Amino acid sequence: MKVLKGKSIFKGIAIGRIAVYKKQDLAVKREHIDDVQAEFARFEEARQKAIDDLQKLIDKASAEVGEAGAAVLEVHQMMLDDEDYIDSVRNIIDSELVNAEYAVATTGDNFSEMFASMDDDYMKARALDVKDISERLIKVLKGYEDNGIAGEDPVIIVADDLGPSETVQLDRDKVLSFVTRHGSSNSHTAILARTMNIPALIEIDYEDSMDGVMGIVDGQSGEFIVEPDEETEAKYRKLLQDEIENREMLKELKDKATVTKSGRKLNLYANIGGIKDLASVLQNDAEGIGLFRSEFLYLADNDYPSEEEQFQAYKTVAQNMAGKKVIIRTMDIGADKQIDYFGLDHEENPALGYRAIRICLDRPEIFKTQLRAIFRAAMYGNIAIMYPMITSLSEIKRIKAIVEEVKQELKDQGVPFREDVEQGIMIETPAAAVISDLLAPEVDFFSIGTNDLTQYTLAIDRQNAKLDEFYDAHHEAVLRLIKLVVDNSHKAGIWTGICGELGADTSLTETFVKMGVDELSVSPSFILPIRKIVRNMD
Amino acid sequence: MESFKYVIKDELGLHARPAGLLVKEAQKMDSKITLKKGGAEADLKKIFAIMKLCVKQGDEVEITVDGGAEQENCEFIKKFFEEHF
Numbered sequence: 001m002k003v004l005k006g007k008s009i010f011k012g013i014a015i016g017r018i019a020v021y022k023k024q025d026l027a028v029k030r031e032h033i034d035d036v037q038a039e040f041a042r043f044e045e046a047r048q049k050a051i052d053d054l055q056k057l058i059d060k061a062s063a064e065v066g067e068a069g070a071a072v073l074e075v076h077q078m079m080l081d082d083e084d085y086i087d088s089v090r091n092i093i094d095s096e097l098v099n100a101e102y103a104v105a106t107t108g109d110n111f112s113e114m115f116a117s118m119d120d121d122y123m124k125a126r127a128l129d130v131k132d133i134s135e136r137l138i139k140v141l142k143g144y145e146d147n148g149i150a151g152e153d154p155v156i157i158v159a160d161d162l163g164p165s166e167t168v169q170l171d172r173d174k175v176l177s178f179v180t181r182h183g184s185s186n187s188h189t190a191i192l193a194r195t196m197n198i199p200a201l202i203e204i205d206y207e208d209s210m211d212g213v214m215g216i217v218d219g220q221s222g223e224f225i226v227e228p229d230e231e232t233e234a235k236y237r238k239l240l241q242d243e244i245e246n247r248e249m250l251k252e253l254k255d256k257a258t259v260t261k262s263g264r265k266l267n268l269y270a271n272i273g274g275i276k277d278l279a280s281v282l283q284n285d286a287e288g289i290g291l292f293r294s295e296f297l298y299l300a301d302n303d304y305p306s307e308e309e310q311f312q313a314y315k316t317v318a319q320n321m322a323g324k325k326v327i328i329r330t331m332d333i334g335a336d337k338q339i340d341y342f343g344l345d346h347e348e349n350p351a352l353g354y355r356a357i358r359i360c361l362d363r364p365e366i367f368k369t370q371l372r373a374i375f376r377a378a379m380y381g382n383i384a385i386m387y388p389m390i391t392s393l394s395e396i397k398r399i400k401a402i403v404e405e406v407k408q409e410l411k412d413q414g415v416p417f418r419e420d421v422e423q424g425i426m427i428e429t430p431a432a433a434v435i436s437d438l439l440a441p442e443v444d445f446f447s448i449g450t451n452d453l454t455q456y457t458l459a460i461d462r463q464n465a466k467l468d469e470f471y472d473a474h475h476e477a478v479l480r481l482i483k484l485v486v487d488n489s490h491k492a493g494i495w496t497g498i499c500g501e502l503g504a505d506t507s508l509t510e511t512f513v514k515m516g517v518d519e520l521s522v523s524p525s526f527i528l529p530i531r532k533i534v535r536n537m538d
Numbered sequence: 539m540e541s542f543k544y545v546i547k548d549e550l551g552l553h554a555r556p557a558g559l560l561v562k563e564a565q566k567m568d569s570k571i572t573l574k575k576g577g578a579e580a581d582l583k584k585i586f587a588i589m590k591l592c593v594k595q596g597d598e599v600e601i602t603v604d605g606g607a608e609q610e611n612c613e614f615i616k617k618f619f620e621e622h623f
Contacts, residue, residue: 075558075585082586111586118592122550126589129554303554 001232004204004224006179009190011219012199013240014156014177015233018226020211021159026138031099039093043100046140051080053136072129072301079133085111101141108134125341128302156215158206162189172196172276177217179204179224184465188336194504195273197280197525202465250528253535254285260513260537267519268527268534269325271499275313278320280524288325290447290521291386291499292317294370295331298339304366310373318381327384327447327521328374329426330367332356336463351455351462356389361398371406378418386424386447391431396442426499428452433481440492446485447521450500454478473502479511486516497521509533540612541602548623552593556622561585563618568606571615575599582615 033039058073079085085107092103112127112134154174161182178189178200185202193200199219206224216225216236225232258268269290270281274297281289297305297313318326333339334355347353360367374385387399403423410417427433428449436446455462457478460471482498489496497519502508504522509530512520520530546552564571564582571582575597580587582601593599601619603612 071555071558074562075554078558078561078585083584084586114590120551120592120594122553123589123592126554 001229002226004206004226006201006204006222006224007185008199008219008222009183009185009202010193010198010200012177012197012217013219013236013243014199014217015236015240016176016215017153017155018158018210018213018215019155020206020208021157021162022208026135026142028101028105028138029099030102033093033097033099036094036097039100039103040090042141043089043093043103043137046100046137047080047086049140050133050136051077053140054080072303076129076133076136079129080137101138104134104137104141108137121343125303125343128340132302156217158204158210158215161187177201177219179206179215179217181205182465184463185468187463191501192273194501194523194525195271195277197523250532253528253531256531256535258287258531258534260534262538264513264537266513266517266534267325267497268531269327269497269499269519269521270524270527271521272317272524275316277524278317282320284524284527286324286524286527288327288382289317289321290325290327290497290519292326292328293332294328295333295337298331298333298342299337303341304369307369307373307376310370311376314374314377314383315380318377318383321381323382325382325384327386327424329386329388330357330360330370330374332388334359351452357387357395357399358389360387361395361402364402367402368406368409371403372410372415372417375406375410375417375421376415378421379416383418384422384424384444386426386445388426388449389428389452390425390439391429393435393438393442396425396439400442424494427485427496428456428500430457430481433485436485436488437491440489440494443494445494446489446496447519448482448485448496448498448500450478450482450498450502453481453500454502457481473505474508478502482512482517483515486518490516495519504530506530506533510537513537539602539604540608541600542612542616543598543600544616544619544623545598546593546595546623549595551595551597552588552591552623554589557588558585560615560618560622561588563614567611567614569608569611570604570606571611572602572604573599574602 054073054077088107088110089100089103092098092106093100108130112130115123115127115130118124154176156177156179157175158179161180162178175196175198177198178193180189180202181204183189183202190200199217201217201219201222201224204224210226213227216228216233218225258266267287269288270284270286271291272278272281272289273293297310314328332355333342334344334353335350338344344354374383377383390396407417407419422444424443424445424447425432425439426449427436427446430453432439433453451462454473454475458471458475460467486496495518498512498517499521503520504526506529510533513534522530561583573580573582573588573591575591575593578591580591582588601615603615
């Protein structure tokens with residue numbers, strides 16, 4: 001038995017096999033070969049397997065996100081079948097007497113170079129597709145599996161750190177817990193763990209040899225126990241049992257209203273990052289969706305999601321929520337969420353840079369596609385829109401002008417859409433909080449994003465683990481700004497919600513209700529605990 | 539030999555997804571099908587070759603269908619262009 005000490009970022013207990021997530025090394029060595037035919041055969045076998053693997057992904061994607069999501073994978077299949085591509089690989093093997101990996105990598109470089117040099121942004125971005133298929137082939141040639149998790153049973157994922165593009169590929173039913181060496185309490189993995197309601201640890205100095213053995217994650221003490229002895233395992237099994245029973249008890253609070261004893265009502269909504277979170281939203285009896293992060297649509301693919309794809313996703317969520325409010329936040333790309341095909345320049349200070357609404361106003365064609373999809377999907381349920389990273393009144397005016405254009409275009413084209421969609425803004429910059437009295441008359445609601453509001457107010461980088469000790473989530477400056485925003489919204493007759501991590505901080509629930517906050521939007525697992533607190537308030 | 543000319547209306551040009559579908563359909567056909575843009579040409583059964591032409595909105599392309607069920611295949615491809623590009 002070995003006990004590693006780290007830092008807990010989400011409580012709970014997990015017991016299961018450890019799966020060490022290995023970043024796959026795709027570096028290729030040039031090696032001399034003698035048997036050209038054997039190398040041809042290796043390439044051919046790898047190509048067939050890559051095509052078969054893609055077919056499995058296509059079947060899975062069509063079931064989860066619909067035909068449109070699978071289309072890009074089908075294009076990849078065809079690329080793998082392309083004569084010119086195959087001829088190039090075979091030529092290199094034959095003429096240079098080199099290994100298939102090297103021939104594939106060289107062909108991939110040449111082809112993607114060709115696209116990258118084209119005088120057209122769309123075609124430039126296709127270089128990524130070529131890279132993708134070549135990497136897929138190299139992985140097969142090197143004998144890598146599709147990701148770090150094989151087998152059927154759920155596991156404890158152990159990794160250096162996981163980025164959004166890696167976690168999006170994980171099958172959530174197979175993850176018991178996240179344990180990482182790096183990361184901070186606000187990193188992507190941490191937020192994901194909270195959303196999934198599973199324990200997570202950071203700063204654990206694991207070894208690769210731990211792959212496959214039993215492990216226990218203690219999200220209370222921050223301990224990671226590897227190969228526990230019988231006594232320890234029994235103790236934790238008992239604790240896990242208690243935890244499950246506690247959860248059952250909370251279920252009794254389902255279908256109860258979120259009101260204080262004196263009758264003050266709070267709207268208790270859920271934050272979601274995609275369609276796959278809907279199940280836990282419904283299980284935990286959320287009264288609506290207060291933050292639908294639309295980024296997942298942009299992260300899941302190698303290209304801008306089409307209007308149709310977005311429309312289908314928003315429509316699905318709206319229909320599933322059956323008339324309950326669904327607040328879609330327009331895409332918040334940039335800062336810690338980078339996507340290759342956006343072609344964003346490297347920035348010294350991305351949190352203060354080109355992100356979210358700034359990209360949308362600068363590249364209105366991307367923004368308009370999303371707005372069209374949302375206004376159309378609003379026909380199918382109670383959808384509202386929320387714009388992130390607002391700092392000024394003029395931004396709201398510019399957004400409104402674009403919204404009017406979008407509506408006019410839809411009207412001209414005879415496309416059905418809903419006219420009176422509620423539109424609100426996120427208050428996540430100190431600037432917006434301070435001038436919230438000027439912004440309130442222009443919008444239908446405010447939603448306070450406390451993560452960014454706190455980082456901008458305290459000048460503390462969320463991604464930097466070293467700063468965690470200086471990061472006071474309950475800083476008086478932040479609480480005063482929240483109070484100011486709530487008061488200003490009420491003066492203008494609109495409502496204010498909180499959708500950041502602070503909304504789920506149960507030690508502040510009473511404070512927020514007393515301040516007059518109208519809505520809290522939290523990870524689904526926090527819905528019932530917060531309802532319990534509110535119902536016990538006077 | 540059958541042929542037709544077409545001016546691309548889609549703002550993304552001959553983009554990957556529908557182009558992929560088109561190539562897939564072309565591969566099922568028994569004719570030799572060629573896409574021409576300016577002086578360059580490509581075999582409609584090869585996706586990379588098609589994408590290499592970098593066909594954009596406003597470009598005029600010419601498609602020729604040679605051998606096999608020429609008329610029927612040409613009709614089908616023409617319709618596909620009108621619907622997707």
